[in-house]
Structures are given as C-alpha cells and as structure tokens.
Amino acid sequence: MRGLVVLVTLACFASAQHQALIDYLERRLLAIEDRISLWHEQTNRYATELRELKQQMVAQLENLDKENEVLRNTLESVGARVDRVEREMDYLETQNGAQPCVDMDDKLMEQQVTQVKEDNKAKYAKLSDCRDMISSIKAMKILKKLGGPKGTWSKDVSRGSGRVYIFNGTDGDTIHEFATVHDFTGSLGFTRAKAVTLPSAWRGTGHVIYNSHAYYVKQGEEVELVKYDMRNGSVTDTAVFPVQDNLPVYSLTPETVVDLAVDEEGLWAIYATRENDRYISMAKMDAKSLDTEQMWDTTCPRENAEAAFVICGTLYVVYNTKQPGRSRVQCVFDVNGMVTSDDAPLVYFPKRYGAHSSLKYNPLEQLLYAWDDGYQILYKLVMKKKLEV
Numbered sequence: 001m002r003g004l005v006v007l008v009t010l011a012c013f014a015s016a017q018h019q020a021l022i023d024y025l026e027r028r029l030l031a032i033e034d035r036i037s038l039w040h041e042q043t044n045r046y047a048t049e050l051r052e053l054k055q056q057m058v059a060q061l062e063n064l065d066k067e068n069e070v071l072r073n074t075l076e077s078v079g080a081r082v083d084r085v086e087r088e089m090d091y092l093e094t095q096n097g098a099q100p101c102v103d104m105d106d107k108l109m110e111q112q113v114t115q116v117k118e119d120n121k122a123k124y125a126k127l128s129d130c131r132d133m134i135s136s137i138k139a140m141k142i143l144k145k146l147g148g149p150k151g152t153w154s155k156d157v158s159r160g161s162g163r164v165y166i167f168n169g170t171d172g173d174t175i176h177e178f179a180t181v182h183d184f185t186g187s188l189g190f191t192r193a194k195a196v197t198l199p200s201a202w203r204g205t206g207h208v209i210y211n212s213h214a215y216y217v218k219q220g221e222e223v224e225l226v227k228y229d230m231r232n233g234s235v236t237d238t239a240v241f242p243v244q245d246n247l248p249v250y251s252l253t254p255e256t257v258v259d260l261a262v263d264e265e266g267l268w269a270i271y272a273t274r275e276n277d278r279y280i281s282m283a284k285m286d287a288k289s290l291d292t293e294q295m296w297d298t299t300c301p302r303e304n305a306e307a308a309f310v311i312c313g314t315l316y317v318v319y320n321t322k323q324p325g326r327s328r329v330q331c332v333f334d335v336n337g338m339v340t341s342d343d344a345p346l347v348y349f350p351k352r353y354g355a356h357s358s359l360k361y362n363p364l365e366q367l368l369y370a371w372d373d374g375y376q377i378l379y380k381l382v383m384k385k386k387l388e389v
C-alpha cells in the first residue's frame with residue numbers, strides 16, 4: 001500500500017513536471033511567435049521604406065539625367081564655339097602670315113647678322129598692355145619751313161630730352177641737331193643747329209631718334225640698319241635688313257625702302273617684300289640689338305600710300321585721296337588684332353605737296369611730326385581705348 005502511494009505520488013509528480021515543461025515550451029513558442037510577427041512587421045516596414053527610398057532615388061536619377069542632358073548640350077555648344085574660335089585663329093594666322101617670319105629669320109641667320117639672343121622670352125604679352133588708338137586730330141601747328149621739299153624731322157624719343165633733329169632731303173650724311181624746339185623755331189635756317197656727320201650716308205625718310213640714338217637706313221648692296229650713339233658719336237650696332245630689290249614701302253615716297261617708327265612698345269620697321277609685294281609688311285625690332293623679333297604681312301596696300309606710323313602696335317597708313325590737298329588714314333593693321341580698317345578713324349591730313357614725305361609719332365607727347373613740302377608740322381592727337389571701338 002505504501003508502495004502504491006509512492007508510485008502515485010511519483011506519477012503525479014512526473015505528470016506535474018511534464019505539464020510545467022509543456023507550459024514553459026508553450027510560453028516560449030508564444031514569445032517566439034510574437035517576435036516573429038514583430039520581425040514580420042519590421043521587415044514589412046523596412047520593405048516599404050526601401051521601396052519609397054527606391055522611388056525617390058529613381059525620381060532623383062531622372063532629374064540628374066535631365067540635368068546631365070542640359071549639361072551635355074551646353075558642353076556641346078561650348079565645344080562648337082571653341083572649334084569656331086580655333087578655326088578663326090587658324091584663319092587669322094594664315095592671314096597674318098606667320099610663315100614668312102620663319103623664312104625671314106632663316107635668311108637673317110644665313111647672312112649671319114643676328115646675334116644669338118639669350119632671352120627668347122614670351123613674345124608679345126607686353127603688347128597687350130597698350131590700348132590707345134587714334135580718335136581724331138585735335139590740333140595742327142606749322143612750326144617752320146626749313147630745307148628741301150622732302151625730309152624727316154622729330155624729337156628724340158627719350159624722357160628728359162628736348163632735342164630736335166632734322167634729316168634734310170632723302171639722302172645725306174649730316175643730321176642737324178637743335179637743343180630745343182625753341183632754338184629750332186627761332187633759328188635762321190640751320191644757324192642754331194649743330195651738324196652731326198654720320199660715318200655713313202642715310203637714305204630715304206625712315207630714320208628715328210630714340211633714347212639718344214639715331215637709327216637710320218643705309219642703302220648699298222644690302223639694306224642696313226645703323227644704330228648710332230648721338231652722345232659720343234659711335235656706331236653701336238648695324239644689322240642687314242632682309243628686303244630685296246629696294247622696293248619702296250610707300251608708292252608715293254619712292255626713296256624710302258624701310259621706314260622706322262617708335263611707339264609705346266619700342267622700335268618697328270615698315271617695309272615691302274617681293275613675296276607679298278602689293279602689301280606693306282611690318283616687323284617689331286629689338287631697339288637694343290637691332291634683332292628682328294617678329295614680322296607681319298599687313299592688309300594695307302602700298303599703292304597710293306605716302307607714309308605710315310605706329311601707335312600701340314597698330315600701323316596707320318596714310319594715303320593720297322582724290323580730294324586735292326588732303327590725305328587720310330585709310331588702312332589700319334593691329335598686330336594684336338583688336339582694331340581693323342573698319343574701325344579706322346576718319347583722320348584727314350591737310351597737305352601742300354604731293355605727299356607727306358614722313359610722319360613720325362612721338363609716344364611721350366602723342367604728337368605726329370610731319371614733313372610736308374619743306375614745312376615742319378605738328379599734329380596733336382586725341383586717343384581713345386581700343387576696346388571702346
């Protein structure tokens with residue numbers, strides 16, 4: 001009996017334990033189900049959020065695509081413009097004839113006149129600093145009548161110098177130097193002048209006086225530029241200038257084969273070549289060494305031209321007009337390409353003789369020194385900026 005009780009108790013105990021286990025498992029299962037449903041919910045939420053995000057992304061991508069398209073179109077049109085500018089530059093280069101520059105340089109080398117220059121510095125960045133062009137002539141003054149119908153006169157283009165120089169006629173070996181403009185205007189003939197005899201004869205009307213040096217053209221077998229120090233009377237340098245057949249640069253001033261000019265940028269040579277014989281050519285010169293720095297074939301014809309001058313890298317060519325007693329700037333060539341003949345100012349010069357034999361610009365005074373039938377005339381210029389054209 002006692003054994004049965006123990007058995008029943010044991011069985012009860014076992015069944016109670018069993019029940020507890022089942023209960024426990026059930027609770028666990030419920031908890032797991034809860035968590036599973038929670039995960040489900042969360043997953044669903046994440047899925048929804050993901051979907052929304054995806055939709056947003058798609059929308060933004062579409063937007064980006066559209067922007068891309070706009071950008072691509074813009075880039076294409078910019079590309080086309082770059083192409084056009086490049087083509088225009090190519091065209092301008094062929095117009096400006098970069099090629100003859102090389103040819104000429106070769107010739108110079110052959111003739112062994114160029115000194116080896118150490119500074120092959122960037123060439124014309126400096127030219128762009130200067131932007132003046134002629135607007136009009138403000139005043140004209142006839143200073144004197146001295147010497148023959150043709151000649152050249154100018155002041156020394158250097159700060160602090162008031163000296164006036166006369167090259168009478170189209171050939172000779174003497175320069176007349178006046179200490180001041182006052183001496184020049186007050187002089188009876190050449191009485192107040194100091195006569196400076198050069199070591200060789202000059203020819204034409206191409207001479208300039210620049211920083212106390214006379215730069216003149218000597219014409220023999222070859223055309224030579226001579227740089228002469230006026231202070232101690234010595235030749236500083238000479239250079240053969242590569243022009244052939246002594247072609248006059250202006251048809252109406254046949255004595256002048258090379259015309260020299262000084263502007264804000266320095267020394268220039270204006271000349272004619274066989275290869276481009278209908279038009280005027282110009283070169284930027286190194287005033288120190290007489291080396292040719294760069295050359296251009298301009299679009300200005302030689303025919304009917306009487307003289308020219310350079311201001312801020314722009315060549316102004318003066319032509320005879322049909323109206324008697326008048327000549328006019330009718331062609332302009334800017335080495336920087338900022339001024340064309342269409343922008344050329346209507347600048348008229350009264351004249352007495354057949355042609356001006358020389359027009360020399362002084363960049364320090366913005367005056368033109370003209371020689372017309374033995375009269376020495378000053379023209380006062382009014383300038384404007386090239387960009388205002």
Ligand SMILES: *[C@@H]1O[C@H](CO)[C@@H](O)[C@H](O)[C@H]1NC(C)=O
Pocket residue numbers: 147148149150168169170190
């Ligand atoms: C100036 O040159 C002319 C020729 O053009 C000449 O007849 C005249 O005698 C010259 N005058 C002087 C002072 O040399």
Ligand SMILES: *[C@@H]1O[C@H](CO)[C@@H](O)[C@H](O)[C@H]1NC(C)=O
Pocket residue numbers: 229231232234
């Ligand atoms: C003349 O003067 C310059 C500069 O003052 C000088 O370099 C040159 O050697 C001088 N020439 C003569 C021959 O005295």
